[in-house]
Amino acid sequence: MDRFRTMESFVRVVRAGSFTIAAGQLGLSRALVSRHVSELERRLGVRLLNRSTRSVSLTEEGAAYLEFCEKVFLDIENSERAILRTRLEPAGTLKLLAPKSFGAMHLSDAVIAFAKAQPRLKVSLMLENTPYRGSYDFAERDLDLVLGFSTVRGSSVQEQEVATVEWVVCAAPDYLTRAGRPQTPAELGGHACLVHVDVAPNDSIWRFEGPQGLVTVKVRGAFFSNAAITLRKAAVAGLGVTMVPRYVVADELASGELVAVLPRYRAGSRPLLAVYPQAPVTPPKVQTFIDFLKDWMAAQDFARPPRMTAAG
Amino acid sequence: MDRFRTMESFVRVVRAGSFTIAAGQLGLSRALVSRHVSELERRLGVRLLNRSTRSVSLTEEGAAYLEFCEKVFLDIENSERAILRTRLEPAGTLKLLAPKSFGAMHLSDAVIAFAKAQPRLKVSLMLENTPYRGSYDFAERDLDLVLGFSTVRGSSVQEQEVATVEWVVCAAPDYLTRAGRPQTPAELGGHACLVHVDVAPNDSIWRFEGPQGLVTVKVRGAFFSNAAITLRKAAVAGLGVTMVPRYVVADELASGELVAVLPRYRAGSRPLLAVYPQAPVTPPKVQTFIDFLKDWMAAQDFARPPRMTAAG
DNA sequence: GCGATTGTTGATAATGCCGCAACAATGGTT
DNA sequence: AACCATTGTTGCGGCATTATCAACAATCGC
Numbered sequence: 184m185d186r187f188r189t190m191e192s193f194v195r196v197v198r199a200g201s202f203t204i205a206a207g208q209l210g211l212s213r214a215l216v217s218r219h220v221s222e223l224e225r226r227l228g229v230r231l232l233n234r235s236t237r238s239v240s241l242t243e244e245g246a247a248y249l250e251f252c253e254k255v256f257l258d259i260e261n262s263e264r265a266i267l268r269t270r271l272e273p274a275g276t277l278k279l280l281a282p283k284s285f286g287a288m289h290l291s292d293a294v295i296a297f298a299k300a301q302p303r304l305k306v307s308l309m310l311e312n313t314p315y316r317g318s319y320d321f322a323e324r325d326l327d328l329v330l331g332f333s334t335v336r337g338s339s340v341q342e343q344e345v346a347t348v349e350w351v352v353c354a355a356p357d358y359l360t361r362a363g364r365p366q367t368p369a370e371l372g373g374h375a376c377l378v379h380v381d382v383a384p385n386d387s388i389w390r391f392e393g394p395q396g397l398v399t400v401k402v403r404g405a406f407f408s409n410a411a412i413t414l415r416k417a418a419v420a421g422l423g424v425t426m427v428p429r430y431v432v433a434d435e436l437a438s439g440e441l442v443a444v445l446p447r448y449r450a451g452s453r454p455l456l457a458v459y460p461q462a463p464v465t466p467p468k469v470q471t472f473i474d475f476l477k478d479w480m481a482a483q484d485f486a487r488p489p490r491m492t493a494a495g
Numbered sequence: 496m497d498r499f500r501t502m503e504s505f506v507r508v509v510r511a512g513s514f515t516i517a518a519g520q521l522g523l524s525r526a527l528v529s530r531h532v533s534e535l536e537r538r539l540g541v542r543l544l545n546r547s548t549r550s551v552s553l554t555e556e557g558a559a560y561l562e563f564c565e566k567v568f569l570d571i572e573n574s575e576r577a578i579l580r581t582r583l584e585p586a587g588t589l590k591l592l593a594p595k596s597f598g599a600m601h602l603s604d605a606v607i608a609f610a611k612a613q614p615r616l617k618v619s620l621m622l623e624n625t626p627y628r629g630s631y632d633f634a635e636r637d638l639d640l641v642l643g644f645s646t647v648r649g650s651s652v653q654e655q656e657v658a659t660v661e662w663v664v665c666a667a668p669d670y671l672t673r674a675g676r677p678q679t680p681a682e683l684g685g686h687a688c689l690v691h692v693d694v695a696p697n698d699s700i701w702r703f704e705g706p707q708g709l710v711t712v713k714v715r716g717a718f719f720s721n722a723a724i725t726l727r728k729a730a731v732a733g734l735g736v737t738m739v740p741r742y743v744v745a746d747e748l749a750s751g752e753l754v755a756v757l758p759r760y761r762a763g764s765r766p767l768l769a770v771y772p773q774a775p776v777t778p779p780k781v782q783t784f785i786d787f788l789k790d791w792m793a794a795q796d797f798a799r800p801p802r803m804t805a806a807g
Numbered sequence: 808g809c810g811a812t813t814g815t816t817g818a819t820a821a822t823g824c825c826g827c828a829a830c831a832a833t834g835g836t837t
Numbered sequence: 838a839a840c841c842a843t844t845g846t847t848g849c850g851g852c853a854t855t856a857t858c859a860a861c862a863a864t865c866g867c
Contacts, residue, residue, distance in 0.1 A: 185497040202845060212826050217846060227575065228582045230774040233634040236833040236844045240634045243587040244578050251574040255567060262563040266556050270540045275555040322545040322552040462542040514814060524857055529815060548813045548864045651832065
């Protein structure tokens with residue numbers, strides 16, 4: 184028998200001073216209220232109420248138990264209210280995981296701004312090179328949200344596109360002076376290209392969206408890496424033309440160490456994904472951060488708003 | 496759904512780190528444990544656990560709720576243990592009600608001795624002339640035990656005979672000198688008798704247990720009262736022969752103000768009753784006092800052990 | 808990759824709860 | 838003193854929720 188309900192009935196009987204009135208207030212039959220109190224007394228092995236046909240009063244043990252019941256109800260009230268509040272507004276700690284390079288270069292600024300905007304929310308930003316392995320990260324590493332560019336196998340997680348991160352084709356002025364400045368994607372075929380690959384070296388297709396629509400070119404790789412920073416160094420050293428996320432070379436483009444080419448063509452882009460555990464309701468701290476990050480990314484020059492996503 | 500059980504399941508899952516193990520420990524099916532946690536999450540509107548097929552971990556809200564659950568369980572543990580203890584040993588306050596004359600004269604000594612023997616038990620002894628009206632006394636006046644000589648109508652109370660209180664026939668020496676000293680009950684017919692009545696004056700039958708067995712005599716009342724103390728005063732004043740509880744005239748018999756007559760006959764006696772609310776188990780503080788009082792009464796010269804009673 | 812294990816979800820069977828109504832008790836009233 | 842109204846309790850039937858089994862989706866180790 185549900186002990187919370189029996190306790191509720193007991194408290195109500197004491198307050199009302201009558202089984203009948205208590206039953207009316209609880210919307211139950213007298214019979215059930217009587218059974219509830221009896222059950223409680225049976226469990227405790229002690230008579231809680233002295234009953235007569237005219238009045239009901241507490242025994243000494245009943246008074247002690249009443250106090251206990253009210254304490255429990257108060258605790259429940261407080262605790263559940265506290266938890267319910269987290270359902271409506273961000274609370275607690277937001278634990279993030281992101282790729283090291285992207286996180287270090289720009290995401291950290293966004294996170295810091297977010298932490299400033301939400302002073303009551305604690306934020307943890309972990310940066311790793313291989314941020315996301317599987318959905319068990321959330322359970323084992325106690326994470327709320329993983330940011331990254333790779334989509335996931337499993338489906339017990341939800342993902343939202345936060346922004347479309349622009350890529351840019353660029354090279355060192357020195358190199359361009361030597362090898363010439365390509366004017367169309369097709370001309371890249373004759374250049375030394377520094378290729379970003381996910382896993383292993385292979386020939387790569389570079390995609391462009393230009394005035395005449397989508398253009399693809401098969402580039403000849405001169406240097407391969409899965410680390411954009413390495414490609415940047417190689418480009419700065421004059422090894423060739425590279426296509427990397429714009430955020431990776433933002434500083435170099437500003438300082439002139441690198442120069443963007445093919446400005447009329449939009450280079451390939453990849454969606455920045457926010458991945459979080461599947462749940463009936465997304466915790467507000469997570470959704471709030473995603474919304475914040477979307478806005479923040481929209482203000483950056485290396486990103487565009489995400490394409491239409493499934494999740495609103 | 497029983498919230499205690501869902502909380503129990505939740506706590507067990509967290510401790511075990513697995514639904515399967517928790518279900519095994521609880522003796523339930525995995526399915527049910529899963530439903531319990533789901534129900535809890537539905538009620539709170541928050542995800543409490545991050546689950547993957549390999550591990551289960553708490554969310555931030557889950558950690559808070561776990562703490563709450565453990566607090567509640569600890570409270571229950573303590574509170575129920577405290578109450579269970581009162582089921583085994585006397586505790587709290589024993590609230591007594593007794594007839595004024597009997598209580599003032601002798602019962603108070605017994606109660607004081609009891610309070611001394613049970614230093615952890617508080618005792619309240621209320622003395623009234625009409626001690627017991629009905630079972631509702633227990634509810635309305637918050638009593639544990641009523642002592643008295645009158646049996647009760649209702650049956651929602653239990654009663655035990657504590658002792659058989661001896662009555663004694665006595666008179667003032669002065670009176671006996673004047674009117675003669677009766678040698679047999681029959682001779683009382685010619686005496687002025689001071690008759691104890693319950694309600695209204697009426698002729699009275701006095702019963703004796705003598706060498707030849709039960710003897711009854713219809714006495715001629717010269718003075719009636721329902722208060723034994725009044726009869727005592729009348730007897731001391733020499734108005735006649737009275738039959739009252741021996742405890743009422745114990746001092747006068749000792750001092751010689753009154754003299755017992757018919758010493759070879761045992762005068763009528765009345766059982767001293769202990770009345771207390773009907774309950775599956777008699778509270779130990781009540782039973783302990785009754786037992787104590789039985790022993791104490793057995794040592795008094797005005798009482799005999801009770802006749803065999805229904806209640807052991 | 809396959810396979811074993813884990814958590815979740817449908818459908819069925821059963822336990823237990825709930826309300827109605829009769830009952831016992833009791834206190835007020837005439 | 839006897840009736841009556843009201844209260845708390847209890848037996849029984851209907852029914853809802855619960856618990857289990859089985860199948861499923863998912864995921865990590867080998």
